[in-house]
Amino acid sequence: EIVLTQSPGTLSLSPGERATLSCRASQTVSSRYLAWYQQKPGQAPRLLIYGASSRATGIPDKFSGSGSGTDFTLTITRLEPEDFAVYYCQQYADSVPVTFGPGTKVDIK
Amino acid sequence: EVQLVESGGGLVEPGGSLRLSCAASGVTFSDAWMSWVRQAPGKGLEWVGRIKGKIDRGTIDYAAPVKGRFTISRDDPKNTLFLQMNSLKTEDTAVYYCTTGSGWHRDAFDVWGQGTMVTVSS
Numbered sequence: 001e002i003v004l005t006q007s008p009g010t011l012s013l014s015p016g017e018r019a020t021l022s023c024r025a026s027q028t029v030s031s032r033y034l035a036w037y038q039q040k041p042g043q044a045p046r047l048l049i050y051g052a053s054s055r056a057t058g059i060p061d062k063f064s065g066s067g068s069g070t071d072f073t074l075t076i077t078r079l080e081p082e083d084f085a086v087y088y089c090q091q092y093a094d095s096v097p098v099t100f101g102p103g104t105k106v107d108i109k
Numbered sequence: 110e111v112q113l114v115e116s117g118g119g120l121v122e123p124g125g126s127l128r129l130s131c132a133a134s135g136v137t138f139s140d141a142w143m144s145w146v147r148q149a150p151g152k153g154l155e156w157v158g159r160i161k162g163k164i165d166r167g168t169i170d171y172a173a174p175v176k177g178r179f180t181i182s183r184d185d186p187k188n189t190l191f192l193q194m195n196s197l198k199t200e201d202t203a204v205y206y207c208t209t210g211s212g213w214h215r216d217a218f219d220v221w222g223q224g225t226m227v228t229v230s231s
Contacts, residue, residue, distance in 0.1 A: 001173070035217040037154070044206055044224060045154060050217035057219065088154055092216030097172055098144070098156040 004101035012109040019076040023089035111135040111220045118225030131190040131207030139185040142215040147203035
């Protein structure tokens with residue numbers, strides 16, 4: 001099983017600032033099968049990024065993903081009030097169980 | 110538009126059983142890879158398992174904590190996914206989501222149901 005570690009656990013920022021979230025895998029995530037989700041209280045998660053860097057349908061370009069191998073990053077430029085939420089990374093490499101990271105909470109400073 | 114609607118959640122005693130359903134619409138269901146993901150109260154997301162589409166022989170995979178206790182199945186003519194949960198434990202208490210992905214990244218979940226709450230307690 002591939003274990004995902006996210007850092008920081010909580011990120012306190014002000015609206016308009018840039019957020020950089022990290023996701024590290026215990027082994028190489030093949031074919032860049034790495035996704036990012038946003039979840040707000042009481043809601044189902046929303047897919048933001050798949051394939052490490054491709055934005056899902058309808059996701060604005062202020063969200064961007066990068067990385068390969070074991071180290072991946074989600075960047076959110078110009079935080080707006082609706083961006084304060086919990087963000088999860090997920091790996092879905094073939095032939096191994098799907099796993100999620102523990103999440104990073106982005107809250108208002 | 111793809112829609113997923115879960116049902117069947119509720120309160121069950123430890124050791125009991127429960128069957129969840131997920132009705133799908135707006136998708137070619139027989140080809141879809143369908144997963145269950147759960148979230149314990151105040152905790153993160155946990156993948157439960159997945160059933161692949163007919164073209165991929167309907168292969169089923171489970172997460173270790175539920176293997177041998179939970180069974181995923183599908184009724185393609187009725188566009189419905191099931192999760193049979195047996196020998197339930199208190200740690201199975203969670204919101205259970207039905208979810209699916211599209212394109213080549215079928216385990217990147219771009220459609221989610223609203224979730225159904227399962228509480229295991231005496």
